[in-house]
Amino acid sequence: LRRNPGETEFHQAVREVLETLGPVLVKYPEFAEQKMIQRICEPERQIIFRVPWQDDRGQIQINRAFRVEFNSALGPYKGGMRFHPSVYLGIIKFLGFEQIFKNALTGLPIGGGKGGSDFDPKGKSDCEIMRFCQSLMTELYRHIGDHTDVPAGDIGVGEREVGYLFGQYKRITNRYESGVLTGKGLSWGGSRARREATGFGTIYFLEEMLKIRGDSLVGKTCVVSGSGNVAIYAIEKAKALGARVIACSDSNGVVVDRDGIDLGLLKQIKEVERRRLTAYVQEKTSATYLENGCIWSIPCQVALPCATQNELTAKDAKTLIEQGCIAVAEGANMPTTPEGIRVFQDAGIAFGPGKAANAGGVATSALEMQQNASRDSWTFDYTEQRLKTIMVAIHRRCHETSEEFGAPGNYVVGANIAGFLKVGHAMSAMGLI
Ligand code: NDP
Numbered sequence: 018l019r020r021n022p023g024e025t026e027f028h029q030a031v032r033e034v035l036e037t038l039g040p041v042l043v044k045y046p047e048f049a050e051q052k053m054i055q056r057i058c059e060p061e062r063q064i065i066f067r068v069p070w071q072d073d074r075g076q077i078q079i080n081r082a083f084r085v086e087f088n089s090a091l092g093p094y095k096g097g098m099r100f101h102p103s104v105y106l107g108i109i110k111f112l113g114f115e116q117i118f119k120n121a122l123t124g125l126p127i128g129g130g131k132g133g134s135d136f137d138p139k140g141k142s143d144c145e146i147m148r149f150c151q152s153l154m155t156e157l158y159r160h161i162g163d164h165t166d167v168p169a170g171d172i173g174v175g176e177r178e179v180g181y182l183f184g185q186y187k188r189i190t191n192r193y194e195s196g197v198l199t200g201k202g203l204s205w206g207g208s209r210a211r212r213e214a215t216g217f218g219t220i221y222f223l224e225e226m227l228k229i230r231g232d233s234l235v236g237k238t239c240v241v242s243g244s245g246n247v248a249i250y251a252i253e254k255a256k257a258l259g260a261r262v263i264a265c266s267d268s269n270g271v272v273v274d275r276d277g278i279d280l281g282l283l284k285q286i287k288e289v290e291r292r293r294l295t296a297y298v299q300e301k302t303s304a305t306y307l308e309n310g311c312i313w314s315i316p317c318q319v320a321l322p323c324a325t326q327n328e329l330t331a332k333d334a335k336t337l338i339e340q341g342c343i344a345v346a347e348g349a350n351m352p353t354t355p356e357g358i359r360v361f362q363d364a365g366i367a368f369g370p371g372k373a374a375n376a377g378g379v380a381t382s383a384l385e386m387q388q389n390a391s392r393d394s395w396t397f398d399y400t401e402q403r404l405k406t407i408m409v410a411i412h413r414r415c416h417e418t419s420e421e422f423g424a425p426g427n428y429v430v431g432a433n434i435a436g437f438l439k440v441g442h443a444m445s446a447m448g449l450i
Contacts, residue, residue, distance in 0.1 A: 024107030026326060030114050030351060031058055033358075037433040040422045045441075053441045056450075060113065061094075062086040064160055065106070068134060070152045073142055081105075082153050084132035086166055087113040090443040090450070093164055094130030095120055095379060097171030097200075100178070102137040109133050111326070112171070115350055116379070118436025119372040122411050125383040130166055132157075138173045150181035157182075158189050163196030163389070169382050170200040172325065175246060176212070180205075195389035199382035208385035210400040211378075216250025216348060217401065218377015218408045219321065219369075223346040224258060225412035226367040226428070232343075235259035240317040241278075242266050243324030244287055244294050247348040247375065251321050253280055264315045266324065267294045271310035276303040316340040323348030331356035338364045347371035358429065373415050373432040380407045 021027055035054065042049050068080040083106060086094040096116040099108070109131050117129030136149055160166060170179055179200045186197055201207035210217070220234070227233055239255050239262045241248050252262045256277070264273045265283070272278070272294050279301060286296045298306040313320065313333035320342050322329050326349065334357040337345070345361055346369040347353060353361070353368075361368040381404050388394055415431030418438075424430040444450060 021107075021110070024110055026111035026351070027107045027114065029355065030111040033351075033355060033429070034114075034118070034433045034437070037430045038437060041434055041437060045438075047445070048441055051445060053444065056444065057088065057117065057437070057440060058114070060085050060087045060110065061089060063106070063110075066156045068136070068149065068153045068156070070145070070149045072145055080134050080136040080149070082132065082134040082136075082157070083109040084157060084160055084166070084168070085109050085113040085130060086160070087129045087131070088117040088440060089128035090440050090447065091121055092126035092128045093162075094166040095127035095169075095382065096129060096131035097133075097169040098174045098178075098182075099131070099133035099171040100136045100138050100173035101133070102135055104133045104135045108326070112350055115372050117440055118433060119376045120379055121436040121439040122373055122414065122432060123376050123380040123383060123407055124410060125380060125407075127167075127379065127383050130168075131171075132168055133171065133174075136173075138178075143177075146178060147181045150178055151185040154182050154185035155189065158186050161186075161197055163194055163386070167196065167382070167386065168198055169379070170246070172245070174200075176200060176202050176207070196386045199385040201385070206385075206389055208381060208388055208400060209395060209397040210404060211381045211385055212246065213250040213253070213401070214381035214404055215247045215375050215378030216252070216323070217254045218380065218404055219247070219251050219323070219346050219348040219374045220254035220258060221377065221405050221408035222369050222374040222412055223319065223321075223344060223367075225409055226344060226346065226369055229416065230367060233259070234319070237261070237318045238263060238316070239319040239321060240264040240312055240315045241321040241323055241348075242312045242328055242352070243322075243349065244272075244283065245324070247378070248321075248323040249280070249283060249287065251323050251348050252278055252283070255319075255321070256280065260319065263317070264312055265294070266310075266312045268324075269308065270294065271307040271312045271315070272297050272304055273307065273315060274301060274304040276301075313337055318343050320345045321348055322352035324352065325349055326351040327354050329353045329357050331360050333357060334360035338366065342366065345369065346374045348375050350375065362427065362429075368428060370429045370432055372436065373411050373428055376411055377404050377408050380404060
């Protein structure tokens with residue numbers, strides 16, 4: 018705590034992992050001697066830099082950007098860039114720390130990193146977004162590379178932003194280095210199914226959790242927080258597997274559609290027109306808008322937090338349980354508070370933590386890197402099949418590890434320990450790094 022003052026979210030993420038690692042140190046005492054936990058908690062490198070840019074009125078704006086290169090024991094640093102006004106070092110470090118274990122769980126050769134800026138993309142023109150991305154990359158380019166550090170998208174960073182970032186990287190370096198960024202457009206090195214991957218992957222993980230309990234998604238009522246990249250494709254796959262998704266949200270309110278969320282309309286509003294969710298209720302009479310409403314007050318059997326950290330509290334968790342919720346899968350990173358997780362675990366419902374349940378996005382980014390390295394491009398079906406196989410394997414690994422370490426069905430324990438062991442053994446083999 019004293020070493021990283023004020024980094025609240027980072028403390029939270031580290032505490033959650035450390036609380037589960039006791040049995041690992043009993044089984045592998047060498048990790049204690051090697052100070053493996055302390056080493057993993059310290060990023061290999063942190064870069065903080067100024068991003069000056071000019072807005073459409075000609076005014077000069079200054080933002081701060083970060084890239085935390087956390088751990089490269091398993092491969093190049095890998096993790097997205099987040100553009101949101103709340104971004105500061107503590108958020109990027111929590112995300113980077115989570116990313117180490119998540120990436121290890123995928124079984125693919127990727128290390129952990131994360132980046133972002135306190136830039137607020139809301140209300141900015143395309144040109145402003147482009148100028149900001151170009152300025153950011155003018156510093157970032159010297160720190161990244163397809164064998165070094167491979168950024169991607171996150172909140173506020175989608176295909177448009179990755180395009181501007183990639184264009185500037187290519188221009189400065191004079192290299193068409195496709196594998197330096199993932200989440201690219203399909204015509205310039207992107208992977209089919211990457212856009213869908215995080216949301217689809219979360220539902221595959223959920224399906225496995227339900228299967229092991231002899232249940233399925235068919236006929237289940239779901240609510241999904243957020244209405245961005247992860248939320249949209251979680252809704253799509255949940256519906257495809259027979260669920261009824263009745264609500265989603267953004268940072269201003271909640272949409273409840275008694276006919277079920279109309280995916281075509283949602284995509285048109287969010288992906289094409291880039292409008293707010295209020296536009297949904299203007300188009301659809303079966304829907305109501307709850308301004309500043311809490312999505313977790315809508316009765317459901319399955320809850321899918323897909324917006325942001327700490328969006329689901331203990332109070333929300335109690336409300337969900339009381340109203341019949343039987344499963345939660347985290348599409349977002351650390352959306353449930355530690356107290357909220359405890360409520361779910363005490364109630365014995367299926368709870369899939371983000372570092373396992375939302376690993377499909379980064380896994381498919383690693384598949385994008387594979388395609389780039391072999392100058393190839395796979396079909397949607399093949400890529401999605403690989404995503405599904407990876408998610409089923411992550412679920413199995415977490416489940417088996419939870420049993421092996423005396424906490425059967427506790428996916429928080431399973432994910433943390435399985436991820437830690439993979440990274441810890443690799444670091445151990447490489448000496449004092
Ligand atoms: P998007 O920017 O596409 O969407 C984010 C959604 O969450 C929007 O609906 C946004 O509402 C809402 N939101 C963001 N911040 C807040 C906040 N502070 N309070 C309330 N609502 C908020 O991001 P993604 O869908 O890509 O990311 C969502 C989550 O999933 C994040 O936690 C991210 O780290 C995680 N994730 C994303 C992956 C990916 O591949 N994209 C991979 C793995 C995890 P509004 O528009 O009003 O801001």
